Amino acid sequence: MKNYLLRHLQVFFYTLGQLARTPFSSFMTMAVIGITLALPAGLYVLIDNIQTASVGWDGKAQISVFLKPGTTQQQARALETKIRHLRPVESVQYISPEAAMEEFKRLSGFGGALDALEHNPLPAVLVIRPGDGHSDPESLQGLVASLRGFGDADLVQLDLEWVKRLHLLLRLAERGVWLLAVLLGLAVLLTIGNTIRLAILNRRDEIEIIKLIGGTNAFIRRPFLYSGLLQGLFGAGIAWVLVQTGLLLLTGPVRELATLYASPFGVQGLDTPTSLALLASGALLGWLGSRLAVGRHLREIEPS
Amino acid sequence: MIHFSNVFKRYESGYDALRGVNFHLEREEMAFLTGHSGAGKSTLLKLITLIERPSRGHCVVNSKNLLKLPRWRIPYFRRDIGFVFQDHRLLFDRTVFDNVALPLVVSGGNYKETVRRVHAALDKVGLLNKEKMYPITLSGGEQQRVGIARAVVNKPPLLLADEPTGNLDEALSDELIDLFQDFNHHGVTVLIATHDLRQVRRLDRRVLQLAQGQLIYDSIADA
Structure with missing residues (x-):
């Protein structure tokens, strides 16, 4: 050997x-x-x-619900409360069209050029964060489906999609x-x-x-x-x-x-x-x- | 040691190299195998070393039946045969020592024993002082002697030589054949294929003569 x-x-x-x-x-x-x-x-x-x-x-899944144009703030707030009571939701943040416009002006750099617009083209948005343990694709899909069921929602976008x-x-x-x-x-x-x-x-x-x-x-x-x-x-x-x-x-x-x-x-x-x-x-x-x-x-x- | 009875060898080309060869070489015997080119001398040696297999007949070498020896046993079978070539076939990228040591390296001997045996073999052929040289720097006679040292280094019971004096002058040939005789005196069976009739006459040993693939003369059987 x-x-x-x-x-x-x-x-x-x-x-x-x-x-x-x-x-x-x-x-x-x-x-x-x-x-x-x-x-x-x-x-x-x-x-x-x-x-x-x-x-x-991965974890920071975020759902944006764009509301139909012409939705009043009261309607939006009511919807916000309703959504808050959905089980997998952790927080809901309301962004009014005005706030959205402000942010857009700040970040895009178009500033004054946007003032030339006669009326604000941006819709109100509800930004929803699902709670921990509900960020798997199935729960999110379920949440998105129920959000789409609300009459005031124009477009529901799951920001996880691109990930x-x-x-x-x-x-x-x-x-x-x-x-x-x-x-x-x-x-x-x-x-x-x-x-x-x-x-x-x-x-x-x-x-x-x-x-x-x-x-x-x-x-x-x-x-x-x-x-x-x-x-x-x-x-x-x-x-x-x-x-x-x-x-x-x-x-x-x-x-x-x-x-x-x-x-x-x-x-x-x-x-x-x-x-x-x-x-x-x-x-x-x-x-x-x-x-x-x-x-x-x-x-x-x-x-x- | 070598037993051939009614051995035939036909090559794939259809050429009959050996036709019904019978002879028996005893242990510790020494014999010359003679005949013209193409008489079958080389074929006979190839059968003994299993480079070729016989087509028909009975061949036993060193108690092994050559018709039945499986392929994988061939290397081990060859370790008991020392072979000296006409063109000595040394490896030119290795020293004299490494050339002679090759059969021992191949069979996996330990280093100390290898050194001892290589020195003994080189001493025997008178080249101990040239162990570190490369074969290319040696004369033809010296190269042939290195080939002989390689053939005997593992003390095989059978020594075969194919035209070992083919390229040497008379004095060197005599020296070389005397070397073979010396190995024979030490108990090695020796078979030398040659058409150097001068050596055959000088030594007065057994002679086997082939012609057209048949053994036409055996000095012992015919005496």
């Missing part, structure tokens, strides 16, 4: 030496693998970040990233397979001799498997560096943007489990690609 491990260790370092002896071509292969893996890894991190950023918006859409889009993107990851994983497999195939053909004589002096297939396979594994691993390492560098470049602008929105959001890099998963999948793909190539070509090489 000790001998067995020792032999593996020997082959490991021998293979490492072989890679180091041809630094340029080794690096080329690893760089191709790195770029191939960086693409899905980078997209994954991006989506992960967007998800983190949108988490904070939901964003989440659906993200889920779609996530699925896309997985699809891309599978395809690019296949590309890595082929890249390694081809590199190993060339290595095998280059060492045809050596393989024949080893077969003649009693080397088993497992013995002949071993250095090629290690070579594939190491190239995959180093390729994944390059991918890691590429992704982290890319995120580092994004950190500054994103922070400025987040500050504008008064959000504490910052770009998150690859965390340890994800980094390890990236390295492991690189190594695994390398080993697998090598295994496929070796299995196919070793059979063809027989001493003659």
